[in-house]
Amino acid sequence: MKTPILTVNKIGKSFKDKRIIKNISFQVFEGEIMALLGPNGAGKSTTIRSIMGILYPDEGTIHFNRHGEGEIPRQKIGYLPEERGLYKKVSIMDILLYFAELKDYPLKKARERALFYLKKFGLEGKEKSTIEEFSKGMAQKVQFIAAIIHEPELLILDEPFSGLDPVSQDVIKNEIRNLASNGTAILLSAHQMNVVEELCDRLLMIHRGEKVIAGTMEEVKTEYANYKCVLRGVADIEMLKGLPQVQSMTHQGSVTTLMLDAEVKPTQWIKHLPEDVNFHELSLSRVSLHEIFIDIATDHLPERSEQNA
Amino acid sequence: MRNIKKVAKWEYKKNIKNKSFIISLLLTPAIFLLFSFLPGLIDSFGKEEAATTVYVKDELNALKNMEDTLKAQGIEWDMKSSQEDMTAHVRENENTAYIELGESTLSEGVVHVYTNEVMSSEFSQQVNNITAIVQMLQLESLSLTPEQTHLITKGMTLETIAVSEETVETAGADPLKRLVPGVFAGIILLSVVTTGMMIFQSASNEKKEKVSEIVLSSITPAELMQGKIIGYFALGITQVFVWIICLLPFFMWKLDFPIMEYLLVPETVLLVVIAILGYLLFAALFAGMGASFEDVDSTSNFQGIVFVLPWLPLFLFMPVLNDPTGWIAQAGSYFPLTSPGVLLMRLSVLEQWPWMEIIISLSILLVSIWFLMKLAGKIFSIGILKYGKNATPQEMLKWLKY
Numbered sequence: 001m002k003t004p005i006l007t008v009n010k011i012g013k014s015f016k017d018k019r020i021i022k023n024i025s026f027q028v029f030e031g032e033i034m035a036l037l038g039p040n041g042a043g044k045s046t047t048i049r050s051i052m053g054i055l056y057p058d059e060g061t062i063h064f065n066r067h068g069e070g071e072i073p074r075q076k077i078g079y080l081p082e083e084r085g086l087y088k089k090v091s092i093m094d095i096l097l098y099f100a101e102l103k104d105y106p107l108k109k110a111r112e113r114a115l116f117y118l119k120k121f122g123l124e125g126k127e128k129s130t131i132e133e134f135s136k137g138m139a140q141k142v143q144f145i146a147a148i149i150h151e152p153e154l155l156i157l158d159e160p161f162s163g164l165d166p167v168s169q170d171v172i173k174n175e176i177r178n179l180a181s182n183g184t185a186i187l188l189s190a191h192q193m194n195v196v197e198e199l200c201d202r203l204l205m206i207h208r209g210e211k212v213i214a215g216t217m218e219e220v221k222t223e224y225a226n227y228k229c230v231l232r233g234v235a236d237i238e239m240l241k242g243l244p245q246v247q248s249m250t251h252q253g254s255v256t257t258l259m260l261d262a263e264v265k266p267t268q269w270i271k272h273l274p275e276d277v278n279f280h281e282l283s284l285s286r287v288s289l290h291e292i293f294i295d296i297a298t299d300h301l302p303e304r305s306e307q308n309a
Numbered sequence: 310m311r312n313i314k315k316v317a318k319w320e321y322k323k324n325i326k327n328k329s330f331i332i333s334l335l336l337t338p339a340i341f342l343l344f345s346f347l348p349g350l351i352d353s354f355g356k357e358e359a360a361t362t363v364y365v366k367d368e369l370n371a372l373k374n375m376e377d378t379l380k381a382q383g384i385e386w387d388m389k390s391s392q393e394d395m396t397a398h399v400r401e402n403e404n405t406a407y408i409e410l411g412e413s414t415l416s417e418g419v420v421h422v423y424t425n426e427v428m429s430s431e432f433s434q435q436v437n438n439i440t441a442i443v444q445m446l447q448l449e450s451l452s453l454t455p456e457q458t459h460l461i462t463k464g465m466t467l468e469t470i471a472v473s474e475e476t477v478e479t480a481g482a483d484p485l486k487r488l489v490p491g492v493f494a495g496i497i498l499l500s501v502v503t504t505g506m507m508i509f510q511s512a513s514n515e516k517k518e519k520v521s522e523i524v525l526s527s528i529t530p531a532e533l534m535q536g537k538i539i540g541y542f543a544l545g546i547t548q549v550f551v552w553i554i555c556l557l558p559f560f561m562w563k564l565d566f567p568i569m570e571y572l573l574v575p576e577t578v579l580l581v582v583i584a585i586l587g588y589l590l591f592a593a594l595f596a597g598m599g600a601s602f603e604d605v606d607s608t609s610n611f612q613g614i615v616f617v618l619p620w621l622p623l624f625l626f627m628p629v630l631n632d633p634t635g636w637i638a639q640a641g642s643y644f645p646l647t648s649p650g651v652l653l654m655r656l657s658v659l660e661q662w663p664w665m666e667i668i669i670s671l672s673i674l675l676v677s678i679w680f681l682m683k684l685a686g687k688i689f690s691i692g693i694l695k696y697g698k699n700a701t702p703q704e705m706l707k708w709l710k711y
Binding site: 052053080085087094098147 | 524
């Protein structure tokens with residue numbers, strides 16, 4: 001059984017009269033990729049900064065399970081903040097070695113790892129360049145290397161894919177998977193729900209500082225993602241009206257989407273489709289994480305999610 | 310402490326490799342040397358071009374003695390003995406002079422010197438040196454012994470001694486004994502404060518480059534701030550060291566007093582401590598203000614005021630030197646922002662140090678440094694993470710309450 005690396009227990013934080021986060025609890029396990037999701041201003045960065053000890057929560061506790069009570073093992077945490085930046089006029093190698101030194105990581109080993117990752121990320125021979133000479137994507141790769149150079153046991157990634165092209169996204173995704181498979185616990189905050197769906201084992205979604213959804217990807221899908229039926233090229237949509245267990249129906253161009261009730265059994269529901277309805281394509285699937293996210297951000301979360309949150 | 314050392318090392322290395330820092334490091338002593346010795350050098354070229362020709366009608370047989378005396382004074386005339394009256398020749402030739410030394414010179418005590426209209430500006434001063442020679446000849450003609458002659462020609466020195474309980478023993482002491490360590494400490498203060506200004510730039514850049522959050526994931530804001538302060542202090546001291554290496558040989562060669570003897574005295578230690586305290590005070594200000602400030606190019610920000618503060622003692626320069634024990638000097642010693650500079654000025658010129666005032670002003674300075682470090686630490690820890698904006702005074706006050 002995997003052991004927890006980080007346990008966040010009922011933390012809360014206010015700035016003056018404004019409540020930023022409230023009663024947030026979760027654990028991140030060894031070798032697991034955990035997603036921390038939420039719309040802008042939901043409190044993700046405050047939660048992360050509290051874990052990092054950059055901010056101190058007003059209530060609750062944060063415990064790093066392999067370390068003493070109240071201790072923040074900064075040397076064992078890797079952090080890629082949302083706000084990107086590196087020293088502009090210093091060579092890449094010097095920057096990476098400085099960050100490794102701050103983490104008490106042996107410099108010889110850090111140099112080897114820096115060269116290894118620069119090569120892996122297509123930046124071979126660039127160790128003497130400065131960040132000014134790099135594109136945004138290249139700089140982001142360097143920042144990612146800076147976050148993992150010291151072999152952290154917990155890696156916190158705040159929006160690691162923003163601004164990356166699909167190729168670079170894949171490079172980073174693969175490396176995140178590699179790290180997790182080698183035992184690194186990863187807490188990831190991202191807005192690309194398709195990537196989260198593809199990459200993460202579990203997720204915690206917060207909205208207005210409070211937990212709204214939590215669980216494994218499967219649990220969340222089962223619990224919160226109703227089925228939807230998408231039909232393309234329906235000639236007469238009037239024929240679909242009156243179908244049972246349909247919450248809503250939308251029609252855009254040639255695509256008709258039927259949002260179904262939570263209790264729907266898809267194999268039985270499909271039998272209710274009129275025999276003579278004409279279409280080119282039919283798909284029946286659970287709504288995506290992206291749609292759940294939109295629902296939350298626009299306050300359309302299904303009632304039952306409150307029970308589980 | 311280890312983290313502070315790491316940051317200090319980083320800041321030091323980052324700047325010591327910086328080309329513009331290296332250039333300014335070497336250029337400063339070069340410019341200093343240029344402006345110190347160039348005017349003299351140019352002057353000496355001028356002298357060579359316009360060597361004064363002096364004709365001497367020497368009826369007293371004093372020419373050899375004159376030449377030796379003037380040479381010892383560093384005066385190099387082209388001296389020529391003449392039996393004729395050379396006034397007509399002098400009238401027609403630039404930079405020439407004619408001196409008559411006859412029996413009437415001794416009896417009347419008047420030396421006739423005829424010069425051309427165009428003479429070097431120094432000649433009128435140089436020619437005064439021959440009066441002592443003539444005076445010697447006068448005394449010799451009175452058959453005085455060499456000792457009597459020496460006693461008379463030695464002249465009279467007036468020595469004023471201010472008598473008080475404390476000053477009796479030290480009256481008449483060498484002013485350089487205080488001045489040299491004071492100037493040395495002043496140079497240290499100047500160097501560390503100017504490199505200390507780079508803390509402002511460094512903190513501001515860290516904000517601008519959005520790198521502080523990564524750094525603060527490894528160390529605390531206090532460690533980051535203290536590391537910067539120590540790093541830039543080391544940079545300032547390196548700067549002084551380089552300046553000393555470049556300038557000291559020239560000073561030892563050109564100046565006619567033993568600098569090292571004046572420097573290696575216990576007073577230097579206190580003066581250097583004052584300079585270091587001054588640095589710590591301003592470093593705290595620079596760190597706090599730099600962390601609240603991102604757009605260095607903007608001119609409409611109040612943070613710029615902080616650059617003026619280290620130079621406040623210069624406004625008190627004349628009043629303090631004119632009256633180093635006066636009320637302006639005392640007030641300046643007690644006000645923390647002017648205290649290091651004013652103390653150095655006062656202690657460089659005062660023969661007897663006012664120990665009680667020194668203790669009070671150093672105590673005020675230490676408390677102020679502690680207080681400012683606390684305030685700067687609070688502003689730094691919040692400001693450094695506030696990317697994308699310059700803080701207003703109201704915001705900074707709010708941060709202090711957190």
